[in-house]
Each structure stands twice: as C-alpha cells, then as structure tokens.
Amino acid sequence: MSTLYARDEAAIAGIEKLRFFPLEVVSGHGSTLLTPDGRELLDLSATWTASGLGHGHPAVVEAVSRAVRDAPGAGGLSAVHPDSVGLAEDLLALVPGTGERRVYLGHAGSDANDVALRACRHATGKSTVLAFEHSYHGGVGVAMGVSGVHVDAGAPADPHSVFLPYPNPFRPTYGDAEADVAACLALAAEHLAGGSIACLIVEPILSDGGLVVPPDGFLARLHELCRAHGVPMICDEVKMGLGRPGTLHAFDHDGVVPDIVTFGKVLGGGLPLSAAVGPAALLDEPPAAALLTTAGNPVCTAAGRAVLATIVADELADRAAIVGAVLTEALRGLGGSPGADRIGDVRGRGLAIGLELVDPTTGDKDPRLAASVVYRAWELGAVVYYVGGNVLEITPPLILTEAEAVRAAEILGQAIADAVAGKVDAEEVARYAGW
Structure with a gap:
C-alpha cells in the first residue's frame, strides 16, 4: 500500500468511500488521469459522470x-x-x-x-x-x-x-x-x-x-x-x-x-x-x-x-451519439475474444453504456467476475466501475475520441480475458468491496 492510500485510510471517513481498486490520482487532462508514479489511465467513468467535460477543460x-x-x-x-x-x-x-x-x-x-x-x-x-x-x-x-x-x-x-x-x-x-x-x-x-x-x-x-x-x-x-x-x-x-x-x-x-x-x-x-x-x-x-x-x-x-x-x-450530444456508437460496436465486437462468453449484454445510448457479465452456463449475474474485471482494467490502464452487481458502467467524458473508444474496448476485452484466466489476485480484489 502506498503512503497516500495509507494516509487516506487513516484520515477519511469510511462512510463516504466506494472503492473498487486502490486508485490514486494527482492530475488529469481530457479523458486521462495521471497517477503519482506517472502512469496514465483512460477514464471510462468521468467520476460517475461528474467530470463530463473531462479534466481541466479550458x-x-x-x-x-x-x-x-x-x-x-x-x-x-x-x-x-x-x-x-x-x-x-x-x-x-x-x-x-x-x-x-x-x-x-x-x-x-x-x-x-x-x-x-x-x-x-x-x-x-x-x-x-x-x-x-x-x-x-x-x-x-x-x-x-x-x-x-x-x-x-x-x-x-x-x-x-x-x-x-x-x-x-x-x-x-x-x-x-x-x-x-x-x-x-x-x-x-x-x-x-x-x-x-x-x-x-x-x-x-x-x-x-x-x-x-x-x-x-x-x-x-x-x-x-x-x-x-x-x-x-x-x-x-x-x-x-x-x-x-x-x-x-x-x-x-x-x-x-x-x-x-x-x-x-x-x-x-x-x-x-x-x-x-x-x-x-x-x-x-x-x-x-x-x-x-x-x-x-x-x-x-x-x-x-x-x-x-x-x-x-461543441455539439457534445451529437458527439456522444457518434463516439458512443463506435465504442458500443467495438465492445460487441469482442465476441470472438477469450472470455467473450461472459459478456451477456452490451446496451446503452450514446456514451452511457452497460456491459453485463454473466455465468455462461446459467446466464446468472457474475459479480465476482465484475469485481475482478474492473480491478484488472485499472491494472491495464483504464478506470471503470460496476453497478447492479455485475454490469460495467461505461460513462467516459463526452470529449472521448474515437481512437480512445477503440482503445477502451481493447483494454476491457483484455481485462475480461485475464480475469477469466485467473490472472487477477482474488484476495487483493476482495479488499475493495465496491457496492
């Protein structure tokens, strides 16, 4: 655990925390967040949509x-x-x-x-x-x-x-x-x-x-x-x-x-x-x-x-429709990748997209997989959270580019494949309860 995260645990009230992985950020620009060690993260949450214009919008x-x-x-x-x-x-x-x-x-x-x-x-x-x-x-x-x-x-x-x-x-x-x-x-x-x-x-x-x-x-x-x-x-x-x-x-x-x-x-x-x-x-x-x-x-x-x-x-509603369609199509295009049978549904409008993770044999919700996927996505360079127990809520800034949308789908596809392959430490994930 880093010094900053330890300081947070010692000072900030737990009743206002909803943590999915040990996310530490020191700055942001556009659709990118920067960690203390200089790592760039593609922001696919926009702080639960609050940073809808991205970070540091002029x-x-x-x-x-x-x-x-x-x-x-x-x-x-x-x-x-x-x-x-x-x-x-x-x-x-x-x-x-x-x-x-x-x-x-x-x-x-x-x-x-x-x-x-x-x-x-x-x-x-x-x-x-x-x-x-x-x-x-x-x-x-x-x-x-x-x-x-x-x-x-x-x-x-x-x-x-x-x-x-x-x-x-x-x-x-x-x-x-x-x-x-x-x-x-x-x-x-x-x-x-x-x-x-x-x-x-x-x-x-x-x-x-x-x-x-x-x-x-x-x-x-x-x-x-x-x-x-x-x-x-x-x-x-x-x-x-x-x-x-x-x-x-x-x-x-x-x-x-x-x-x-x-x-x-x-x-x-x-x-x-x-x-x-x-x-x-x-x-x-x-x-x-x-x-x-x-x-x-x-x-x-x-x-x-x-x-x-x-x-x-800037006609951001129209842009959300266009870039959202690119992102949705790219996510649906993950069908042939490893772990794709865990994707039960991809739905949404514009840049409000849900990717539902399921047990492939029963179709039941798979909250454990969702927790592992968002954790692995963070390790791979993207910030995304889950809602409803098993649905990745993909709500990036409205200024997201088409290239960033394609990259987002690639990261999420890899995160799903890695989580299914057991490449995520379950004990570490369990430390972050999310919902």
Missing part, C-alpha cells in the same frame, strides 16, 4: 478562475449575482416546459431530488412517492428513502414510498420486455388511481441499478399515465442527462416533457452543483424551505454556465 478553468478572483460573496441565499441568475436562465432556455417556471440551485443531485420530492408533497398535500426498484436518487433525506439501491442495501425506505418494477429487456420478470412494461404500468395506474400520490420519480435510464435501458416508449406511456391522474413526474437526469445519451436530455428519446427535471454531476464540471427545473407553483413555496448557505455560489454557477455553453456550442 472553458471551465477560465470561468472558475474569473469567479474566484472576483467572487461577489459565497452564495445566493440572501443575495443575487449574475452567474446564479444567469445559470437559472440558461437552464430555463435549455429545458422544455410551459408556463411560469423556476430553478432550484443546490450542491448535488441528492439535494435537488430531495427538494423536488418535498416540494411536490407540500404543493399537493399528498405523501406517497412512486419510485422504482433498484433506482438511485440520492444519499440524503427523502431522496435516499426512495432510492431502491439504498433500500436494497438495508437503508430504511421512506414510509410513504411505493417501488415499481423497472422494465429490464435483458432480464424480464414477466417473460419479455413488453410484458414487463405492461405490468409496471398496470401497477402504476393502480396506485395513481388511489388519489394519494404526490409525485412519481424516474430515471430515463436506470443507472446505478445496472445501466438498464427501458424499451422505447416506456417513459412516454408512464408520463401519459401521470398526466391522466394529475400527478407530477420528476425526471432524474442527474447522471444520464445533458448530452450523455446522444441527446441533450435523456427524456428526449421518448419525446416527453416532465413536470420537474433534476440535474447534477456534469452540470458542475467537477464542482458541486445541482438544479431542479419545474413549475413555480411547485418550487416557490414555502419560502426558505430549502436553505444551503453556499448554494448558487459564484464559482460553481460560473462553472455550470460554462458547461452548458460548451455542451451546446
């Missing part, structure tokens, strides 16, 4: 440097400044919607979702939240209580929550994808008809639950149900939105306009920033009900404005 560097030099205070709690108002206006211009709308600015997707959920409860006077099994909406408050991933891990569910099954085309519960959709919608309709639902919260792509891409049209049919019963839909775009799926918004794929949309991660360009965009009737009341002293601060909001401007000006 637009973010310039915006943050300007803001730090001449910051008008440290937040938007009791004052207004150009970048907080400007960021809110930018989001209103980029997020579809009608009527009078408002923007909540926070620090992370967790608080954005928590505020959106509480706002719906307050505005409707109802308590029950419809959410999904294996979902992830945050690590605090109501957002944590309606996150299926946390509930799966033993955290208490919110007492007024109902979890719906998320349609999984690769692992359908009811025989096939359409049957899964029908079962989910029937259950949703039953609860919506009861009149006690404050809102429904959904991820257009189930990220931490296994990078599950639902059948086309699912979100639209779900939204139609919510509209029919007058129930607000919250679309959680924190991890999968803002260009990553090959469209500006993940919900664009189904052509819906959610009532509330939440953002985080990539929005801050690596800095803590989140937002919720929705009707004034939901987000204006009660006053001072969601206070964070440094929310809307000049530095983070300046970064956010630079991120949004770059995504639009």
Whole structure:
C-alpha cells in the first residue's frame, strides 16, 4: 500500500468511500488521469459522470478562475449575482416546459431530488412517492428513502414510498420486455388511481441499478399515465442527462416533457452543483424551505454556465451519439475474444453504456467476475466501475475520441480475458468491496 492510500485510510471517513481498486490520482487532462508514479489511465467513468467535460477543460478553468478572483460573496441565499441568475436562465432556455417556471440551485443531485420530492408533497398535500426498484436518487433525506439501491442495501425506505418494477429487456420478470412494461404500468395506474400520490420519480435510464435501458416508449406511456391522474413526474437526469445519451436530455428519446427535471454531476464540471427545473407553483413555496448557505455560489454557477455553453456550442450530444456508437460496436465486437462468453449484454445510448457479465452456463449475474474485471482494467490502464452487481458502467467524458473508444474496448476485452484466466489476485480484489 502506498503512503497516500495509507494516509487516506487513516484520515477519511469510511462512510463516504466506494472503492473498487486502490486508485490514486494527482492530475488529469481530457479523458486521462495521471497517477503519482506517472502512469496514465483512460477514464471510462468521468467520476460517475461528474467530470463530463473531462479534466481541466479550458472553458471551465477560465470561468472558475474569473469567479474566484472576483467572487461577489459565497452564495445566493440572501443575495443575487449574475452567474446564479444567469445559470437559472440558461437552464430555463435549455429545458422544455410551459408556463411560469423556476430553478432550484443546490450542491448535488441528492439535494435537488430531495427538494423536488418535498416540494411536490407540500404543493399537493399528498405523501406517497412512486419510485422504482433498484433506482438511485440520492444519499440524503427523502431522496435516499426512495432510492431502491439504498433500500436494497438495508437503508430504511421512506414510509410513504411505493417501488415499481423497472422494465429490464435483458432480464424480464414477466417473460419479455413488453410484458414487463405492461405490468409496471398496470401497477402504476393502480396506485395513481388511489388519489394519494404526490409525485412519481424516474430515471430515463436506470443507472446505478445496472445501466438498464427501458424499451422505447416506456417513459412516454408512464408520463401519459401521470398526466391522466394529475400527478407530477420528476425526471432524474442527474447522471444520464445533458448530452450523455446522444441527446441533450435523456427524456428526449421518448419525446416527453416532465413536470420537474433534476440535474447534477456534469452540470458542475467537477464542482458541486445541482438544479431542479419545474413549475413555480411547485418550487416557490414555502419560502426558505430549502436553505444551503453556499448554494448558487459564484464559482460553481460560473462553472455550470460554462458547461452548458460548451455542451451546446461543441455539439457534445451529437458527439456522444457518434463516439458512443463506435465504442458500443467495438465492445460487441469482442465476441470472438477469450472470455467473450461472459459478456451477456452490451446496451446503452450514446456514451452511457452497460456491459453485463454473466455465468455462461446459467446466464446468472457474475459479480465476482465484475469485481475482478474492473480491478484488472485499472491494472491495464483504464478506470471503470460496476453497478447492479455485475454490469460495467461505461460513462467516459463526452470529449472521448474515437481512437480512445477503440482503445477502451481493447483494454476491457483484455481485462475480461485475464480475469477469466485467473490472472487477477482474488484476495487483493476482495479488499475493495465496491457496492
């Protein structure tokens, strides 16, 4: 163990660690991370999508440097400044919607979702939240209580929550994808008809639950149900939105306009920033009900404005679609390589890609192999993590090149082959629990 990692173990609280291998980094540029010993790593996670523009992007560097030099205070709690108002206006211009709308600015997707959920409860006077099994909406408050991933891990569910099954085309519960959709919608309709639902919260792509891409049209049919019963839909775009799926918004794929949309991660360009965009009737009341002293601060909001401007000006959504197709094809092309029979599925949209690892004889999930593969990938020069127990979540920076995409597939193919061949130290892997 290196000195830096030992210092981390002695100083940083374990409750905030999710480690898959002893990753140490001292700098980064583009889609590359640099270790203390000078080794370069291809970043296929983008810090769980938070570094969506890559590392050291000049637009973010310039915006943050300007803001730090001449910051008008440290937040938007009791004052207004150009970048907080400007960021809110930018989001209103980029997020579809009608009527009078408002923007909540926070620090992370967790608080954005928590505020959106509480706002719906307050505005409707109802308590029950419809959410999904294996979902992830945050690590605090109501957002944590309606996150299926946390509930799966033993955290208490919110007492007024109902979890719906998320349609999984690769692992359908009811025989096939359409049957899964029908079962989910029937259950949703039953609860919506009861009149006690404050809102429904959904991820257009189930990220931490296994990078599950639902059948086309699912979100639209779900939204139609919510509209029919007058129930607000919250679309959680924190991890999968803002260009990553090959469209500006993940919900664009189904052509819906959610009532509330939440953002985080990539929005801050690596800095803590989140937002919720929705009707004034939901987000204006009660006053001072969601206070964070440094929310809307000049530095983070300046970064956010630079991120949004770059995504639009550089057409990064289109780039994600193009490079994502190259990466997906290269991963599917691993079919003839050693260990390829362990690849059960390659799925995704744009640069949100899931590679599911399975037992070739049963088709069951293979979490041990996933842990070994991500560890071996790190040894070979790439950073990638797993979600849902056995799915490699491949979410590189939106600036990934086609050449880097091809190299990523080569590294992952070798990592799978090596893990299957027993070239990874199981005892060493076991030290890093991941999920």
